[in-house]
Amino acid sequence: MPGMWWVVGATVVVALVAVYLIWTAGRVERLQDRAQLAARALDAHLLRRAAAAAVLAERRFGVELYAAARIALDAEPEEREAAENDLTRQLRSVQLDPTDADCEAVIAASRRLALARQVHTDLVRDARSARSRPLVRLLRMGRRHTWPRYFDIDDPTLTIPAADVPSR
Amino acid sequence: MRIGIVCPYSFDVPGGVQNHVMDLAEALIGLGHEVSVLAPADEDSPLPPYVVSAGRSVPLPYNGSVARIAFGPVSTARVRRWITRGDFDVLHVHEPLALSLSMLAVLSARGPVVATFHTAMTRSRMLAAAQGVLQIVLERITARIAVSALARKVQVEHLDGGAVEIPNGVAVAKFAGVEPLPGWPGECGSATGGTLGFLGRFTEPRKGFPILRDAFVELARQRPGLRLLVAGPGDPDDLFNRFPPDLRDRVTFLGLVSEEEKARMLRSVHLYVAPNTGGESFGMILTEALAASTTVVASDLDAFRRVLDGGRAGRMFPTGDAVTLRATLSQLLDDPLARAELTACGDQVVANFDWPVVARRVLEVYAAAIEATDGRVIDQEWVGLT
Secondary structure: OHHHHHHHHHHHHHHHHHHHHHHHHHHHHHHHHHHHHHHHHHHHHHHHHHHHHHHHHHHOOOHHHHHHHHHHHHOOHHHHHHHHHHHHHHHHHOOOOOOOHHHHHHHHHHHHHHHHHHHHHHHHHHHHHHHOOHHHHHOOOOOOOOOOOOOOOOOOOOOOOHHHOOOO | OEEEEEOOOOOOOOOHHHHHHHHHHHHHHHOOOEEEEEEOOOOOOOOOOOEEEOOOOEEEEEOOEEEEEOOOHHHHHHHHHHHHHHOOOEEEEEOOOOOOHHHHHHHHOOOOEEEEEOOOOOOOHHHHHOHHHHHHHHHOOOEEEEOOHHHHHHHHHHOOOOOEEOOOOEOHHHHOOOOOOOOOOOOEEOOEEOEEEEEOOOOOHHHOHHHHHHHHHHHHHHOOOOEEEEEOOOOHHHHHOOOOHHHHHHEEEOOOOOHHHHHHHHHOOOEEEEOOOOOOOOOHHHHHHHHOOOEEEEEOOHHHHHHOHHHOOOEEEOOOOHHHHHHHHHHHHOOHHHHHHHHHHHHHHHHOOEHHHHHHHHHHHHHHHHHHHHOOOOOHHHHOOO
16 A cells, blocks of 8 residues: 555654754754853853952052943943953053962953853854754744854953963 | 763773873862763773773774774763763863764763863864764863864864863973983083983884984984983884994883883983974973973974973974984083073973863863853852862
């Protein structure tokens, strides 16, 4: 009975497609969630660095650094990248002494921020590439989330480890 | 912190990745963390207490050499059981793109995953053919570490992602203060004596042994008492046939050496020479020579330049140039002050590669991965960073 084989074949194909779609939807969802959590961690590290810089500015270095830190803390989302880059520039322009506790706090916060930024960028890239697949776009999977956005700032690392010093 | 580390290659055979995993695990335990290492190993082989065996490994040709790895349903079950029982805060896998325990662990993991990439495979057929499959593996990794600039470049260019560059560590304590071999390094005066060292496969062209041989043969004729100490795999006859008969008694061949003998060998020479012509992604041997407080002369490859701090911690010569190498060697052998200056700087440089220092940087990556997985920030104290 060739007719029955058609039915069996079609059922198997439909089942496989369904499994694939459910799996893909789960994957897109998972990547989006991850990018969002990474953004929260990044936000927390940005606040920590700005707070550490403000504490340092109150004790040493003075107004300009303090202003940069305050602006970074209070910045609206659309101005935040520029404000954070300003703070990085301010921190680079002062002579930080690693033996001083407040300076060390700023250096450590910057180092952790650099890692958070790296991880966030990678996870956003994964989420975006998953969302821009044609099938995912067609079926509008993951539409409950906003389109994952990069946070585009310069590398905030302050002290360069000896091994990474560029040649000559 | 509870840390699970997966090593894809068997501890029954020595290798760079295996050493890296063991040293990292010991450094992390030294910093007060709970570490469990999963690796393939034969049932009866002696293992450090923190290693859990994932069963026997099978030899499989991979990336130009033979790797002993474990893969399959039995290994999958063991990996899952280990992950469930371990209840780790973070899972750290090494070389996750090889068909191995590491890949199985990544696919079974639920929490934060940190991956370290060791090899700098520039154009792997596997990478090109299986991009879609590898993407599924890569997507489950939270943070990536590359051990060299080259390995990082592969990440950026071929795998479309960034990676934090954290160099290989060196257990400085295992090299510093080790006794030299009896009778070495001997005298080194002005225009007489001195000992040169070479470690590695002398038959392999990219290790650059012929360049050192040419420089040594020329220099030995002008400089009575100059000796050459060679260690590494290879046939002694093959080595001695490369030298003119009158100079053969000034060459000593140790053959393949253990880790302890390697440290003693490095302490037994006045100058350690690395004449490599390429293919070196990090230059582990240079950090080891620096840890042994031995003066280093190396070809000016990028990887070496980075380890030697642009030439401050060791003298560099143009890659492949035996004539300049000979002049450099002659000048340094005659000048103990210059040697002392280089080793003093080398001691400072190698402190950045000491395992406890490197392990702290790895811990920061663990913290970043955990934070990115549950969206909260971890205190420095909890990670043991203060």
